[in-house]
Amino acid sequence: MSVTSAAEREELNRLLIETGRNDQKAFAELYKLTSSKLFGVCMRMLRDRGEAEDVLQETYTTVWRRAAGFDAAKASAITWLTTLSRNKAIDRLRQHREELLDDSTRLEETADVQPTPAAQAEASQEYRRLQHCMDQLEPQHRDWVREAFFTGATYNELAGRCKVPLGTMKSWIRRSLLLLQKCLGQ
Amino acid sequence: MNTPAHENDDDLRYAEYVLGVLDADARAAVARDIESSPAAAAAVAAWERNLLPLAEEVVDVAPAPYVWVRIGDALKLDAPDRVAPRKGLWNNLQFWHWIGIGASAVAIASVMFIVTLPRPSPAPVSVSAGYMVSNIQQDNGVTGWTATIDLQNARMVVVPAVPAAFEPGRAPELWLIPSGQKPISVGMIMPDKPTTLALDAALLSRLGLTAVLAVSVEPIGGSPTGQPTGPVIAKGAISTAPRAQGHPARVANLSHQRGNPGQT
Numbered sequence: 080m081s082v083t084s085a086a087e088r089e090e091l092n093r094l095l096i097e098t099g100r101n102d103q104k105a106f107a108e109l110y111k112l113t114s115s116k117l118f119g120v121c122m123r124m125l126r127d128r129g130e131a132e133d134v135l136q137e138t139y140t141t142v143w144r145r146a147a148g149f150d151a152a153k154a155s156a157i158t159w160l161t162t163l164s165r166n167k168a169i170d171r172l173r174q175h176r177e178e179l180l181d182d183s184t185r186l187e188e189t190a191d192v193q194p195t196p197a198a199q200a201e202a203s204q205e206y207r208r209l210q211h212c213m214d215q216l217e218p219q220h221r222d223w224v225r226e227a228f229f230t231g232a233t234y235n236e237l238a239g240r241c242k243v244p245l246g247t248m249k250s251w252i253r254r255s256l257l258l259l260q261k262c263l264g265q
Numbered sequence: 266m267n268t269p270a271h272e273n274d275d276d277l278r279y280a281e282y283v284l285g286v287l288d289a290d291a292r293a294a295v296a297r298d299i300e301s302s303p304a305a306a307a308a309v310a311a312w313e314r315n316l317l318p319l320a321e322e323v324v325d326v327a328p329a330p331y332v333w334v335r336i337g338d339a340l341k342l343d344a345p346d347r348v349a350p351r352k353g354l355w356n357n358l359q360f361w362h363w364i365g366i367g368a369s370a371v372a373i374a375s376v377m378f379i380v381t382l383p384r385p386s387p388a389p390v391s392v393s394a395g396y397m398v399s400n401i402q403q404d405n406g407v408t409g410w411t412a413t414i415d416l417q418n419a420r421m422v423v424v425p426a427v428p429a430a431f432e433p434g435r436a437p438e439l440w441l442i443p444s445g446q447k448p449i450s451v452g453m454i455m456p457d458k459p460t461t462l463a464l465d466a467a468l469l470s471r472l473g474l475t476a477v478l479a480v481s482v483e484p485i486g487g488s489p490t491g492q493p494t495g496p497v498i499a500k501g502a503i504s505t506a507p508r509a510q511g512h513p514a515r516v517a518n519l520s521h522q523r524g525n526p527g528q529t
Contacts, residue, residue, distance in 0.1 A: 103342050111332060115325035122326050128505065129474030132332050139336045153310055158317045165285065165320070188529040206318040224284070228319050231285040256280040263315050 084203075099146035106143060113157065114139070117164040124168040124231045134171055138164040169231040209251040212262035220251040224259075227252060276308055283312040298444060329505050330395055331416050331472060338470040399478045401501035409499035410454065412439075412478055418465045421451065428457035429498075431482065438483040440493060443502075444475035453487055454480070477502055 091112060097105030117138060121131035141163060149159055202210070215220055223237055232240070238248040270302075275298075278348035280294040281287050298305035397414040402422075408426040415421070418442060423439060431437065437456055440448035454460040465473070481488070 108343070109348070110336070114333070115327045116320075116323070118328040118332075119323045119326040121322055123323055132328060132474055135328055135332055135340065138333050140339050143336075143340050143342075152312060158313055161320045162283075162318055164312050169285050169292070170289075173292065203318060208322045209318045211314065217520060227284050228316065229285050229323070232290050234286050235288070237286065250385070252281070252284070252286060253277055256277060256284065259315065260276075260280070 088155050088157060088203075091160075092151045095142075095159065096151065097145065097158040099149055106146075111140060113160055116157070116187050117160060120161060121165050121168050124165070125171060129173060132165050134164065134167045136246050139165050141167070144181075165231070172231050173233075208263065209231070209259075215262055216255050216258060217251075220255045223251055223262055224255045225246065229250075275305070279305065280312045280316075281309045283309060283316050283444065323482070329397075329416075331397075331469070334416075335470050335473065338466065354359070397472065397474075397505055399501040399503045401478050401480055401499045403499045409480060410439075412501070414464070414472060414503070416472075419469055421462045421464055422459055423454045423462065424459045425455065425457060431456055434485055435482050435495070436485050437498070438479045438487055438493070440479045440481060441471060442477050442479055443471045443473070443480050446471075448479065448493055450488065453483075455483075472503065474503055474505065 091109065092213045094112070095108040098109055114135065114231050118131060118135050121134045121138075122128065125131045125134065138160075142160065149156065154162075191259045213224070216224065223241060226232065226240070229238055234245060234252070237252075241248060278287075278291070279295060279298075282292060294307070295305075301308055371478035393414045397416065399412040400408055400412070401410040401412060403409050409427050409429065410423050412421055412423045429437065437454050439451040439454045439462070441451050442448045449470065449471065451464070452460075452462045454462070467510065477500050479493070479497050479500035481491070481497045488494050
């Protein structure tokens with residue numbers, strides 16, 4: 080599902096809070112509503128179904144244990160959950176990057192999970208705001224910010240993929256981040 | 266004491282952390298900052314609010330039903346109230362159906378196995394969502410057995426590609442080897458015809474795409490030690506059956522769908 084409407088977000092917040100009170104039904108419902116999104120994120124980064132399944136399992140076992148620490152005033156449930164799964168996927172990538180990237184057969188498996196700009200009608204207000212600011216970036220820099228976000232690659236790896244010096248890639252991304260912060264802060 | 270310049274550097278580092286470009290050491294350093302400094306935690310959270318909406322672009326991918334089974338087992342969760350008291354795996358599976366993850370349960374129940382024997386190539390098997398498959402190959406790459414795992418009914422059908430010959434008093438035993446763990450016996454299998462094996466909850470929870478299946482040569486009654494004692498003659502990676510969503514699809518040449526069997 081796309082978790083974009085205010086009502087959907089509220090429902091997820093409620094389910095995550097209930098999960099924090101050891102409500103197993105709420106946890107099952109939360110999994111049902113969010114696992115496809117989180118699994119999509121993991122698949123995109125890890126490009127391997129088995130690895131993505133392991134990370135998804137780790138993510139939700141952590142959700143169950145840490146849900147009591149969720150504070151809806153600080154972040155929405157979907158941001159909290161997506162952040163958790165991204166962090167676990169990135170940690171997994173850093174553990175054994177070479178093995179995963181060595182196997183070209185895995186690229187085919189994820190050919191159908193390339194991110195695409197969300198249709199305007201479905202996109203959240205926050206997404207549209209970010210997109211507006213992304214549009215202000217140099218197109219090439221924007222592409223590498225996106226590549227970084229969706230693949231979890233390090234600066235080194237990005238520089239290698241783009242065939243530019245490490246310092247160039249760092250400066251593109253850092254400049255982009257500062258511009259985004261300025262734009263989003265307005 | 267942080268000067269404004271340092272604060273800016275830190276903030277950029279937190280942005281880089283959220284974007285995901287830092288290496289393992291730099292990530293660990295930020296994670297320590299988040300634990301020890303509320304200001305750092307707030308700065309990271311602000312960047313998460315800024316950047317995470319990008320994840321809305323990622324295409325949803327439904328995970329296989331066994332992932333939820335594994336989560337439930339890992340956390341020792343109960344079935345919900347509306348399901349009869351847990352009497353083992355079957356009720357557990359009803360629970361997973363109830364929450365809608367095994368959405369095509371009815372379709373699965375009506376799926377039929379179509380097995381052709383003998384064949385030199387992997388036996389084509391009718392599959393649908395809720396199945397995993399493994400092409401258990403000998404060292405020379407020739408398929409020894411094809412395993413089809415029916416998650417909803419907690420059973421596995423193991424079909425020899427070609428009848429195999431064993432010394433008197435020896436027989437093939439099938440093992441599940443979860444990644445980085447000891448082999449677990451699935452059961453004795455027939456060298457020359459299909460075998461159906463029931464899978465208990467412990468086995469089912471360890472089935473996953475990073476596990477492999479292997480066949481070793483054991484005494485007729487099975488390994489006396491609980492671990493393989495004879496040579497391993499075939500092994501294979503486990504993959505999900507194509508998601509046919511109720512439309513049976515043919516599966517063949519599974520070795521092309523995954524990398525090297527046993528190397529995951």
